[in-house]
Amino acid sequence: MLALKSLSKHFGGVRAVDGLDMEVGKGEIFGLIGPNGSGKSTTVNLICGVFPVTAGEIRFEDRDITRAAPHVCLAAGIARTFQNIRLFGHLSVWQNLWVAQNGMADRRTSGFLHRWFAGSGRARADVERLLEFAGLGGKAEELAANLSFGEQRRLELARALAAKPTMLLLDEPAAGMNMEEVAQLRERLMALRDDGKTILLVEHVMELVMGVTDRIAVLNFGQKIAEGTPEEIQNDPLVREAYLGAPQSAGDGHA
Amino acid sequence: MIDFVQNCFDGVMLGSSYALLAIGFTLIFGVMRRLNLSYGPSIMLGAFVGTLVFLEFRAGGLAVAAATVVGAVLVGIYVERLCFWAIRQGAAVASMVSSFAIWMQLEEVVTIAFPDRTYPFPPLTRTEPMDFGPFFFKVENLIMFACAVALTLGLHLLLYRTRFGLRIRAVAENPDAARYMGINIAAVTFLAFACASAIGGIAGYLIVAQDGQITPLFGLWATFKGLIAMMLGGMGSIPGAILGGLLLGVVEAQNIWYLGTEYRDLCAYALLFVFLVFRPGGMFGHTLAERERLALRRV
Numbered sequence: 001m002l003a004l005k006s007l008s009k010h011f012g013g014v015r016a017v018d019g020l021d022m023e024v025g026k027g028e029i030f031g032l033i034g035p036n037g038s039g040k041s042t043t044v045n046l047i048c049g050v051f052p053v054t055a056g057e058i059r060f061e062d063r064d065i066t067r068a069a070p071h072v073c074l075a076a077g078i079a080r081t082f083q084n085i086r087l088f089g090h091l092s093v094w095q096n097l098w099v100a101q102n103g104m105a106d107r108r109t110s111g112f113l114h115r116w117f118a119g120s121g122r123a124r125a126d127v128e129r130l131l132e133f134a135g136l137g138g139k140a141e142e143l144a145a146n147l148s149f150g151e152q153r154r155l156e157l158a159r160a161l162a163a164k165p166t167m168l169l170l171d172e173p174a175a176g177m178n179m180e181e182v183a184q185l186r187e188r189l190m191a192l193r194d195d196g197k198t199i200l201l202v203e204h205v206m207e208l209v210m211g212v213t214d215r216i217a218v219l220n221f222g223q224k225i226a227e228g229t230p231e232e233i234q235n236d237p238l239v240r241e242a243y244l245g246a247p248q249s250a251g252d253g254h255a
Numbered sequence: 256m257i258d259f260v261q262n263c264f265d266g267v268m269l270g271s272s273y274a275l276l277a278i279g280f281t282l283i284f285g286v287m288r289r290l291n292l293s294y295g296p297s298i299m300l301g302a303f304v305g306t307l308v309f310l311e312f313r314a315g316g317l318a319v320a321a322a323t324v325v326g327a328v329l330v331g332i333y334v335e336r337l338c339f340w341a342i343r344q345g346a347a348v349a350s351m352v353s354s355f356a357i358w359m360q361l362e363e364v365v366t367i368a369f370p371d372r373t374y375p376f377p378p379l380t381r382t383e384p385m386d387f388g389p390f391f392f393k394v395e396n397l398i399m400f401a402c403a404v405a406l407t408l409g410l411h412l413l414l415y416r417t418r419f420g421l422r423i424r425a426v427a428e429n430p431d432a433a434r435y436m437g438i439n440i441a442a443v444t445f446l447a448f449a450c451a452s453a454i455g456g457i458a459g460y461l462i463v464a465q466d467g468q469i470t471p472l473f474g475l476w477a478t479f480k481g482l483i484a485m486m487l488g489g490m491g492s493i494p495g496a497i498l499g500g501l502l503l504g505v506v507e508a509q510n511i512w513y514l515g516t517e518y519r520d521l522c523a524y525a526l527l528f529v530f531l532v533f534r535p536g537g538m539f540g541h542t543l544a545e546r547e548r549l550a551l552r553r554v
Contacts, residue, residue, distance in 0.1 A: 048435060074437030086432035088425050099421040102437030163437050 007056035018222035034219035079165035089145030100162035134158035174205040268396040270504020271403035275458035276481030277496035279451040285491040295478030296361040298459035301327025324456035331452025489540030
C-alpha cells in the first residue's frame with residue numbers, strides 16, 4: 001500500500017531521516033515509534049509532501065508520490081492529523097468537517113453539476129456520520145476553538161476522515177489524553193481498521209501502540225533499528241537500549 | 256437639521272462605493288495577509304477598457320459595465336500572478352512593494368495608450384433627482400447604494416453558505432491546515448483575488464459613471480479611499496470594511512456641505528489620523544486580533 005524506499009531528509013547537516021525503508025500493507029495498523037527527535041514526524045511530513053525529499057522514493061498504491069504536493073497526496077487517498085492540533089477555530093465543528101471533504105472518491109463517481117446539486121445531501125449525511133463516530137453529536141454548531149482538548153483531538157480525527165481517505169497518518173493522536181480517552185481512541189482505531197482503512201500510527205503512548213498495531217518499526221537518529229510485531233519489538237535489545245539506554249524492560253508506560 | 260440628515264443620506268450612498276472598494280481590499284488582505292496597492296489602478300485600467308468600448312462602439316451602459324469588470328479582473332489576475340503568486344514564498348512586504356511598482360507601470364500604460372488624460376464615461380442614468388418630502392435623492396446614487404447592498408449580501412452568502420466560501424475562510428484562518436485538508440491554496444487565493452477584482456470593477460464602474468469622466472488619477476483615488484475605509488474598519492474584516500466605508504462617506508459629505516469641497520480629502524486623512532492614534536486596529540480590528548490570539552492559544 002505505502003512503500004518508502006531508502007527515504008532521506010537532511011536539514012543542513014542533520015540527517016532527520018536517513019535511508020529509511022518501510023512498507024505498510026493494506027488494512028494494517030502500522031506503528032512508528034522512537035525517541036524524541038528520531039525522525040518520526042519528519043517521515044509523516046515527507047509522506048504528505050510538506051517538504052521536499054532529499055533522496056529516495058515514496059510509493060502509494062503503486063504510484064510515485066515522492067514529489068506530490070499536500071493536496072495531491074490527499075486526493076490520492078492519504079489524510080493526516082497533526083501532533084499540535086490545527087483546527088479552523090473560527091469555523092463550527094460541522095464546517096470543519098464540511099470544508100475537509102476534498103477527497104477524490106466523490107469526484108470520480110459524479111460530475112460537477114451532480115455534486116453541486118445532489119451532492120450536498122450526501123455530504124450532509126457524511127458529516128452526520130463523522131460527528132457520530134467522533135462522539136461530537138451535540139456539538140455540531142459549536143466553534144472548534146471552544147471545544148475541550150479531547151473533543152478537539154476527536155474532531156481532528158474526524159476531519160481527516162472527511163476526505164474519505166484509504167490511508168490515515170496519525171501523528172501522536174493520544175498526546176495529552178487520559179487513560180479513558182486512550183481506550184476510546186483504541187476502539188475507534190480498531191473500528192477504522194475493520195472498515196478497511198490503513199493506518200500509520202506515530203505515537204509515544206505505549207499502551208496504545210502495543211495494544212492496537214499489527215506491526216511496528218522503531219526509528220533512532222533517522223534510521224530504522226527494528227521492525228516486527230509488538231511482542232518482537234518489546235523484546236528487542238536494540239530497542240530497549242535506544243529507549244532506556246540500559247538493558248531493562250521496555251514497553252511500560254510513557255517512553 | 257434637514258441639511259445634516261440629507262448629508263447623512265448622501266454620505267451613506269457615497270460611502271457604499273467606498274465600502275465596496277474596502278471589501279475588495281480586505282478580501283485580498285484577509286486571505287493572503289498581503290496588501291495590494293495596485294488594486295485601485297487595476298480598476299482604473301478596467302474603467303479605461305470600458306471607455307474604449309464606449310468610444311469605439313457607442314456601446315450601452317451594460318456593455319460598458321461588463322467591459323469595465325472584465326478589464327479589472329484581467330488586470331487583477333496579472334497583478335496576482337506577478338506580485339503575489341510569483342513571490343508567495345517571499346516576505347509580505349515584497350508583495351506590497353512590487354504591487355506599488357506595478358501601479359506605476361499600469362499608470363504609464365494608460366497615459367501612453369490614452370494621451371488625452373480625461374475621457375468621457377457614459378452616465379448611469381439621466382433621470383432627474385427624486386423628492387421625498389424635504390429630502391431629495393439622485394437616482395444614480397440610489398442605484399449605487401442598491402448595487403452595493405446586493406453585492407455585499409451576495410458576498411456574504413458566498414463566504415458563509417457555500418463550500419468555496421468556507422474554503423476561503425479556512426485558508427484565511429490556517430493556510431497550513433487547509434493545505435493538508437486537500438484544499439488547493441493556489442486555486443482558492445486566485446479565485447478570491449479574482450472575486451475582489453470583480454467587486455472592485457463593479458464599484459469602479461458605478462463611481463466613474465457618476466463622475467461622467469475617467470482620468471489616470473482614478474487609480475490613486477480608488478486605492479486611497481479603499482485603504483482608508485479598510486483601515487477605519489479594521490484590516491481583514493468585512494463588516495469593518497462596510498462600516499469604515501460608510502463612516503468615511505458620511506464624514507466627507509458633511510465636510511463638503513459645511514466646509515467646502517476643497518476639504519473633502521483633508522478630512523478623510525484627519526479621520527484616519529484620529530483612528531490610528533486612538534484605535535489603531537480600526538473598529539473591528541481589536542476583536543479580530545483578540546480572536547486570533549484566542550485561536551492560537553486554544554487550537
